[in-house]
Amino acid sequence: xxxxxxxxxxxxxxxxxxxxxxxxxxxxxxxxxxxxxxxxxxxxxxxxxxxxxxxxxxxxxxxxxxxxxxxxxxxxxxxxxxxxxxxxxxxxxxxxxxxxxxxxxxxxxxxxxxxxxxxxxxxxxxxxxxxxxxxxxxxxxxxxxxxxxxxxxxxxxxxxxxxxxxxxxxxxxxxxxxxxxxxxxxxxxxxxxxxxxxxxxxxxxxxxxxxxxxxxxxxxxxxxxxxxxxxxxxxxxxxxxxxxxxxxxxxxxxxxxxxxxxxxxxxxxxxxxxxxxxxxxxxxxxx
Numbered sequence: 240x241x242x243x244x245x246x247x248x249x250x251x252x253x254x255x256x257x258x259x260x261x262x263x264x265x266x267x268x269x270x271x272x273x274x275x276x277x278x279x280x281x282x283x284x285x286x287x288x289x290x291x292x293x294x295x296x297x298x299x300x301x302x303x304x305x306x307x308x309x310x311x312x313x314x315x316x317x318x319x320x321x322x323x324x325x326x327x328x329x330x331x332x333x334x335x336x337x338x339x340x341x342x343x344x345x346x347x348x349x350x351x352x353x354x355x356x357x358x359x360x361x362x363x364x365x366x367x368x369x370x371x372x373x374x375x376x377x378x379x380x381x382x383x384x385x386x387x388x389x390x391x392x393x394x395x396x397x398x399x400x401x402x403x404x405x406x407x408x409x410x411x412x413x414x415x416x417x418x419x420x421x422x423x424x425x426x427x428x429x430x431x432x433x434x435x436x437x438x439x440x441x442x443x444x445x446x447x448x449x450x451x452x453x454x455x456x457x458x459x460x461x462x463x464x465x466x467x468x469x470x471x472x473x474x475x476x477x478x479x480x481x482x483x484x485x486x487x488x489x490x491x492x493x494x495x496x497x498x499x500x501x502x503x504x505x506x507x508x509x510x511x512x513x514x515x516x517x518x519x520x521x522x523x524x525x526x
Contacts, residue, residue: 326396
């Protein structure tokens with residue numbers, strides 16, 4: 240894509256996801272993700288029903304009538320978006336590729352965080368860290384993140400979720416809200432997820448296509464692995480082959496669900512042709 244095409248696509252995604260974050264997600268996001276604690280706001284006169292433990296005795300003694308301390312939630316948070324840009328994300332049998340859904344979800348979360356004046360950062364990963372944008376505030380910063388999600392060309396097509404989580408733990412020392420968006424066709428990330436989840440509020444968002452769930456019966460087919468580039472002839476007419484593939488795929492899904500649960504992290508799955516809006520709202524409400 241040339242610059243004009245990229246800007247046009249950025250604008251299109253901004254309009255769609257900004258509307259979602261403004262009207263749907265900003266309130267849910269604020270409710271779901273709490274700030275670091277309570278900070279002192281002001282002192283006001285005591286009213287019937289106020290907690291007597293909040294009385295400011297120094298001010299009360301000075302004015303000879305009860306006053307209480309008022310606290311408010313310290314809202315500023317940091318959101319880190321972690322997006323899988325490996326070869327398998329460029330797959331889709333419906334109207335969109337998985338990577339396009341990754342971009343839309345990341346953009347929606349970024350604008351929701353902006354509504355709360357939070358910082359937003361980005362990690363693009365394959366089996367290595369492809370790009371790191373440190374957390375920062377502002378609309379122009381969010382638009383840069385969207386642009387990178389759209390046009391970035393990774394050096395590698397492979398996936399390593401564990402390496403991405405290890406990098407996160409090393410680069411972010413303070414607690415952050417983390418959305419890890421991938422198809423999670425990866426293994427052995429439990430150890431690094433457990434470490435990262437102790438410090439950060441992590442949610443794994445699994446994106447998948449319906450054609451990945453079951454292998455169709457199409458006879459002899461040349462199939463190419465999007466991550467290794469290897470092409471092999473597969474007899475999809477064999478029931479045993481189809482069952483083995485389904486077992487392999489369901490094993491990945493089970494590992495994702497059970498690992499995130501064991502590590503105390505949140506998780507949700509959304510299919511390319513489903514409404515990720517409905518899935519995200521359901522997730523926020525359940526927190």
